[in-house]
Amino acid sequence: MNFDLTEERQMLQDTLRRFLADRYATAERNAIIDSDAGFSSDIWAQLAELGVLGALFTEADGGFGGAGFDITTVFEELGRAGVVEPVLDTAVLGGGLIAALGNDAQKSLVEEVIGGGVHLAFAHGEPASRYDLTRVETTAKADGDDIVLNGRKAVVANAEAAGQLIVSARESGAVDDADGISLFLVPADSSGLSQRGYPMLGGGRAAEVTLDDVRLPASARLGTAGDAFPAIAERVAAANVALAAETLGAMETAVELTREYLMTRKQFGRPIGTFQALAHRFSDLLIELEQARSAVINAAGHLGDADRDRQIAAARNLIGRVGRLVAEESIQMHGGIGMTQEYELAHIAKRIVMNDHRLGDTDYHMERFIELSAA
Amino acid sequence: MDLSYSPEEIAFREDVRAFLNEKLPDELAEKLRRGGHPSKEEQENWHAILNERGWLAPNWPKEYGGCEWNAVQRHIFEEECAFANAPRVVPFGLSMLAPVLMKFGSKEQCDHFLPRILDGTNWWCQGYSEPGAGSDLASLKTRAVREGDHYVVNGQKTWTTLGQHADWIFCLVRTDPDVKQQEGISFLLIDMNTPGVEVRPIILLDGTHEVNEVFFDNVKVPVENLVGEENKGWTYAKYLLTHERTNIAGVGFSQAGLAGVKRMARAEVSGGRPLIENPHFAARIARVEMDLMAMATTNLRIISKAAVGQAPGVEASMLKVKGTIIRQEINDLARRAAGPYAMPFVSEALEGDNDPVGPDYAGHLAAEYFNYRKLSIFGGSNEIQRGIIAKVKMGG
Numbered sequence: 001m002n003f004d005l006t007e008e009r010q011m012l013q014d015t016l017r018r019f020l021a022d023r024y025a026t027a028e029r030n031a032i033i034d035s036d037a038g039f040s041s042d043i044w045a046q047l048a049e050l051g052v053l054g055a056l057f058t059e060a061d062g063g064f065g066g067a068g069f070d071i072t073t074v075f076e077e078l079g080r081a082g083v084v085e086p087v088l089d090t091a092v093l094g095g096g097l098i099a100a101l102g103n104d105a106q107k108s109l110v111e112e113v114i115g116g117g118v119h120l121a122f123a124h125g126e127p128a129s130r131y132d133l134t135r136v137e138t139t140a141k142a143d144g145d146d147i148v149l150n151g152r153k154a155v156v157a158n159a160e161a162a163g164q165l166i167v168s169a170r171e172s173g174a175v176d177d178a179d180g181i182s183l184f185l186v187p188a189d190s191s192g193l194s195q196r197g198y199p200m201l202g203g204g205r206a207a208e209v210t211l212d213d214v215r216l217p218a219s220a221r222l223g224t225a226g227d228a229f230p231a232i233a234e235r236v237a238a239a240n241v242a243l244a245a246e247t248l249g250a251m252e253t254a255v256e257l258t259r260e261y262l263m264t265r266k267q268f269g270r271p272i273g274t275f276q277a278l279a280h281r282f283s284d285l286l287i288e289l290e291q292a293r294s295a296v297i298n299a300a301g302h303l304g305d306a307d308r309d310r311q312i313a314a315a316r317n318l319i320g321r322v323g324r325l326v327a328e329e330s331i332q333m334h335g336g337i338g339m340t341q342e343y344e345l346a347h348i349a350k351r352i353v354m355n356d357h358r359l360g361d362t363d364y365h366m367e368r369f370i371e372l373s374a375a
Numbered sequence: 376m377d378l379s380y381s382p383e384e385i386a387f388r389e390d391v392r393a394f395l396n397e398k399l400p401d402e403l404a405e406k407l408r409r410g411g412h413p414s415k416e417e418q419e420n421w422h423a424i425l426n427e428r429g430w431l432a433p434n435w436p437k438e439y440g441g442c443e444w445n446a447v448q449r450h451i452f453e454e455e456c457a458f459a460n461a462p463r464v465v466p467f468g469l470s471m472l473a474p475v476l477m478k479f480g481s482k483e484q485c486d487h488f489l490p491r492i493l494d495g496t497n498w499w500c501q502g503y504s505e506p507g508a509g510s511d512l513a514s515l516k517t518r519a520v521r522e523g524d525h526y527v528v529n530g531q532k533t534w535t536t537l538g539q540h541a542d543w544i545f546c547l548v549r550t551d552p553d554v555k556q557q558e559g560i561s562f563l564l565i566d567m568n569t570p571g572v573e574v575r576p577i578i579l580l581d582g583t584h585e586v587n588e589v590f591f592d593n594v595k596v597p598v599e600n601l602v603g604e605e606n607k608g609w610t611y612a613k614y615l616l617t618h619e620r621t622n623i624a625g626v627g628f629s630q631a632g633l634a635g636v637k638r639m640a641r642a643e644v645s646g647g648r649p650l651i652e653n654p655h656f657a658a659r660i661a662r663v664e665m666d667l668m669a670m671a672t673t674n675l676r677i678i679s680k681a682a683v684g685q686a687p688g689v690e691a692s693m694l695k696v697k698g699t700i701i702r703q704e705i706n707d708l709a710r711r712a713a714g715p716y717a718m719p720f721v722s723e724a725l726e727g728d729n730d731p732v733g734p735d736y737a738g739h740l741a742a743e744y745f746n747y748r749k750l751s752i753f754g755g756s757n758e759i760q761r762g763i764i765a766k767v768k769m770g771g
Contacts, residue, residue, distance in 0.1 A: 339752065
């Protein structure tokens with residue numbers, strides 16, 4: 001047993017924490033959120049330079065990490081600072097799917113991702129799919145040597161910035177079959193592809209993507225026809241580990257802000273943290289935070305083994321529950337100030353809660369856990 | 376025991392429903408249904424419609440143009456308004472200041488201000504909280520010093536709801552710093568157009584501008600704008616708070632909100648079937664509905680006592696705590712029901728200028744969930760309410 005970070009991961013954590021403390025303070029971050037792009041190209045370039053993106057890929061794929069604990073090390077720090085740059089979308093999901101399924105020509109994109117030169121988006125969810133990963137109504141039909149895509153993709157994070165979208169489409173099977181789903185690399189400027197972009201409440205941007213007879217060469221397919229689902233499940237598992245770690249980091253910040261406030265805010269002539277009613281509630285947050293930390297460790301540690309999906313369902317359910325508690329209690333114990341946009345807690349609390357709407361919410365992961373435990 | 380409404384009350388409900396059906400502007404109700412906020416003009420227009428019917432001031436005596444409804448009638452009215460997506464009546468002048476003026480103000484103050492509250496000439500806001508005086512309101516520091524025939528006011532108020540629309544503010548100010556905190560406070564009416572008054576917006580975490588900071592820099596206020604006696608303001612403030620707590624349980628809002636959650640859960644599909652059939656989500660709905668059914672009866676038990684003249688005391692604090700917990704739970708269910716479509720945040724869509732992203736019921740739910748965290752903070756936080764309950768019941 002050893003719960004310490006390796007020397008390399010410790011260095012990565014220190015470097016990233018220093019960089020974000022220096023460059024990603026509340027005012028700068030809130031200006032990024034309000035910007036048209038919804039993220040900062042400058043911050044992105046520096047994350048690449050610091051090796052943050054490379055740490056998310058294995059050596060075989062041109063990176064220097066890629067394991068569960070590399071992902072948690074990076075995302076816990078991103079979460080602590082409330083980072084809105086699309087690391088999850090471009091690297092873990094986009095780059096990760098190409099690394100998993102792509103041929104040599106397609107994999108050259110992974111190198112560009114690691115270098116910070118390209119953005120990607122995973123266009124998988126649809127208006128009627130909610131959190132179901134296998135429900136794909138978008139169709140891919142062969143037409144001579146070409147493939148023609150039709151369908152709609154919902155809440156595609158980072159779609160507007162992406163040079164290429166990784167679009168899932170069904171080549172065979174029923175609407176909710178795991179078999180029959182393929183992935184395609186679709187240039188954002190393809191004829192027939194249109195986007196309606198918008199900001200998200202937790203920061204960053206997404207878009208509704210419509211595919212109307214989008215014609216692609218067969219070489220745009222990632223991997224073999226209809227066989228993409230195992231890779232999707234593996235990358236979504238990694239993304240869930242990332243989201244869990246990010247939420248953990250954000251909760252650490254929320255709890256620390258609350259601790260400072262309870263110690264400094266005085267009412268009735270004394271710091272409000274000296275009132276036992278608040279002190280005990282603060283203690284509960286610390287207890288639950290350690291539960292969340294252990295759940296993240298469980299999920300990351302099992303990312304490569306047979307118990308992967310059950311561990312991840314457990315972590316995301318627990319963190320969904322703890323996240324709501326931490327966000328709500330932190331705001332409540334702050335009072336009015338915790339409700340204001342310019343105070344750090346506002347964005348952090350939104351990030352915590354809105355992460356529960358990505359890749360499955362608390363209830364979805366509860367069902368998954370029950371299902372997988374019974375199996 | 377009789378759980379049913381009387382025939383008169385049932386007839387009254389039908390009147391209210393017919394009135395709302397006829398007079399509430401459709402586009403305004405639709406805007407509010409989609410999570411939008413009424414503009415100043417829309418709010419004033421709605422007040423005017425209510426005033427024309429004589430229903431703007433439920434708790435005022437008839438001599439001032441009120442309707443002298445009892446607590447059960449007020450409850451029925453509020454419930455129907457919530458179901459119809461009518462705007463809330465802005466309470467600061469109508470149900471907070473007016474009762475104080477009637478009880479403690481001079482005849483001149485009543486004759487001057489009450490008609491202007493009713494006809495919308497004056498929009499009032501509340502100057503209570505300060506940066507250093509929230510839950511501990513009596514520690515407020517805004518200073519008023521008497522100089523001849525006026526007071527000079529210096530200090531700062533905060534969390535001033537809709538202060539950006541207001542032309543008058545009623546303030547608690549310190550007139551004697553040398554006595555026990557509660558005994559040196561006065562109740563002052565201040566024209567917001569007086570030189571030295573400055574309003575600055577506070578933007579809340581959902582991007583809305585509802586609250587403000589109000590600064591006073593050597594603001595001259597005529598002494599005739601003092602309500603009652605100097606240094607008796609704390610008594611008046613406490614009297615006002617008992618009126619602030621009408622509709623404190625928000626039963627109508629919760630019932631309307633829960634109905635909305637069920638509509639959504641029937642429309643949303645999860646795992647190939649309606650979300651409302653998902654056992655986890657169904658259990659969440661059931662639990663809050665059972666809580667709400669009980670609280671609705673608690674609320675009626677308390678207000679039926681008030682209807683025959685018994686003022687709600689510690690029960691108001693209980694209703695506030697339970698009522699806000701239930702409302703916030705419903706807000707939480709609503710954002711969950713929206714699934715991934717809770718994430719888009721298109722503020723123009725809320726104001727009706729843009730098509731919604733995803734289903735039209737989903738766009739505002741996450742923002743509203745965050746905005747309504749305020750329910751357990753303002754008007755005396757739930758921690759303060761619990762303190763009151765314990766103090767009363769244990770004689771502390």
